[in-house]
Amino acid sequence: MKTVTGRVAVVSGAASGIGRATADRLAAAGAKVVMADVEASALATAVDEVRATGGEAIGVRTDVSRVEDIETLARRTLDEYGAVHILCNIAGVEGGAPFGELSRRTWEWVMGVNFWGTLDACRVFLPHLIAQDEAHIVNCASMAGFATGLPTFHPYVSSKFAVVGMTENLEVELRTTTAPHVGVSLLSPGLVKTNMNKSERNRPTDVPATDTQDLRRQVHATIDEQTEKFGVTPDHVADLVLAGITENRFHILTHPEQTIAAFRSRLAWMENGTPPRSPADAPDVGAPASS
Numbered sequence: 247m248k249t250v251t252g253r254v255a256v257v258s259g260a261a262s263g264i265g266r267a268t269a270d271r272l273a274a275a276g277a278k279v280v281m282a283d284v285e286a287s288a289l290a291t292a293v294d295e296v297r298a299t300g301g302e303a304i305g306v307r308t309d310v311s312r313v314e315d316i317e318t319l320a321r322r323t324l325d326e327y328g329a330v331h332i333l334c335n336i337a338g339v340e341g342g343a344p345f346g347e348l349s350r351r352t353w354e355w356v357m358g359v360n361f362w363g364t365l366d367a368c369r370v371f372l373p374h375l376i377a378q379d380e381a382h383i384v385n386c387a388s389m390a391g392f393a394t395g396l397p398t399f400h401p402y403v404s405s406k407f408a409v410v411g412m413t414e415n416l417e418v419e420l421r422t423t424t425a426p427h428v429g430v431s432l433l434s435p436g437l438v439k440t441n442m443n444k445s446e447r448n449r450p451t452d453v454p455a456t457d458t459q460d461l462r463r464q465v466h467a468t469i470d471e472q473t474e475k476f477g478v479t480p481d482h483v484a485d486l487v488l489a490g491i492t493e494n495r496f497h498i499l500t501h502p503e504q505t506i507a508a509f510r511s512r513l514a515w516m517e518n519g520t521p522p523r524s525p526a527d528a529p530d531v532g533a534p535a536s537s
Contacts, residue, residue, distance in 0.1 A: 247331070247380050247429060247491055251276030254327040256319065258310050258367065259337030261288035263440035264386065264433075267480035268334055268487050273301030275488060277332065280323045282308035284337070284448055310337045310363030311355070316370050324374065332491060333371045334384040335364040336433075341449060342398040344461055353401045355453045360405035365412060375428050382429040382491045385413040389436045389501060393508030394515075395522035398462045410434075417496055431490040436501030437469070437477040476501075 247253070255272045259265030260281035273279045273296050281296070283289040286307045293305040306322045308315045323330050339359045341352050364385050375381035390396060391406035410432065417430035441447075449455070478500050490498040499505050511522040 247382050247494065249276070250332065250488070250491060252278070253331035254278045254280065254323065254329050255332035255334065256280045256282065256323055256330055256367075256371065257334040257336060258282045258308065258363070259386075260305075261285050261292045263336075264435065264438060264480045264483050264487075265334070265336035266292055267484035268336060268384075269303065270296060270299075270301070271481070271484035271488050272332070272334075273303055274299070277302075278327055279303040280319070280326070280330075281305045282310070282319050282337070284309045310335075310367065311358030313362075313366045313370070316363070316366050319367075320370050320374065329378060330371060330374050331378050331381045332384075333367060333375060333382075334386075334487065335367050336384075336386045337363055338386060338388075339448060340399065340402045341453065342401055342462065344398055345400050348400060349454050351453050355450060356401035357405050357408075360402070361408040361412075364409050368412075368416065372428075376425045378427075380427050380429075382431065382494070383416070384431045384433055384487055384491065384498070385409055386433045386435070387413065389434055389499075389505045389508055391434055392505055392512070393522065394512060396465070398465050429491070429494040431487070431496055431498050433483070433487060433490070433498040434500075434505055435483055436499075436504055437473040438483055438500060439473060439477040439479055 250272055255277040257265055257269045257279060260269040261283035269279050269281050279296065279301065281289060281293055281303055289305045289307060293303050296303040304326055306319050308319045310316060337359060339356055341356050342348065368383060375383065387409040388406040390399065390403045391410040394403065396403055413430060413432045420426065420428050420430060483500055486498050486500065489495065514520045515522060
């Protein structure tokens with residue numbers, strides 16, 4: 247896709263963080279943006295701010311863990327603009343605890359947003375994307391989708407591994423068999439200065455709180471320190487996303503050297519039995535390549 251100007255883009259998680267920055271960037275580049283988020287008030291504010299800068303946008307309150315909400319999002323998009331060309335599945339949450347203390351409902355929440363939300367959006371929107379002359383999908387995974395060694399992050403890491411596998415398979419199928427004009431990108435952020443560690447704010451009432459355990463707090467403190475030191479901004483990630491779409495690039499990495507090193511640590515575990523370290527034992531895990 248050479249340009250996003252005049253194209254219709256759907257962005258989930260669009261009220262904050264990477265999703266908001268992506269919506270801003272696409273609107274600034276001339277796309278008509280459908281902004282989706284579970285936080286209705288924050289979403290309304292975000293839409294108003296995009297419009298105030300001259301961008302064209304509408305907001306649709308969406309809980310991506312509910313396929314009914316995604317179907318409504320698709321209908322609203324088509325009713326408003328008549329087509330969809332770009333799908334950016336950015337919404338994500340991070341709820342965790344030591345493995346033995348995790349409820350099944352916590353697993354369902356995290357997997358529901360991070361994996362099923364991404365999968366269902368691809369399923370629901372794909373026929374409409376295929377109907378265009380060109381289209382593009384961006385699925386947000388994480389560096390954690392290639393790495394292990396994050397204590398208490400079990401649902402998050404599992405969900406991101408699932409997104410990686412699903413997106414890789416989808417890209418190969420579309421490119422080689424059914425719809426080569428639909429590009430696919432896998433966004434795998436490292437440390438980004440967002441509110442991901444505060445995703446408990448959107449925790450459903452029937453999901454047990456998971457932020458009270460000492461190990462959990464220790465891991466979060468380490469990640470917060472690393473993010474402050476080495477994290478990139480959401481605007482930087484949004485620039486990478488736009489380039490990934492217009493250049494039809496599959497892998498979009500915010501911290502390439504660190505993501506590749508994390509993947510190699512898994513290979514080393516296979517090859518010689520050397521297990522990966524946890525963040526608490528691995529200083530500067532998020533240092534960008536330019537540091």
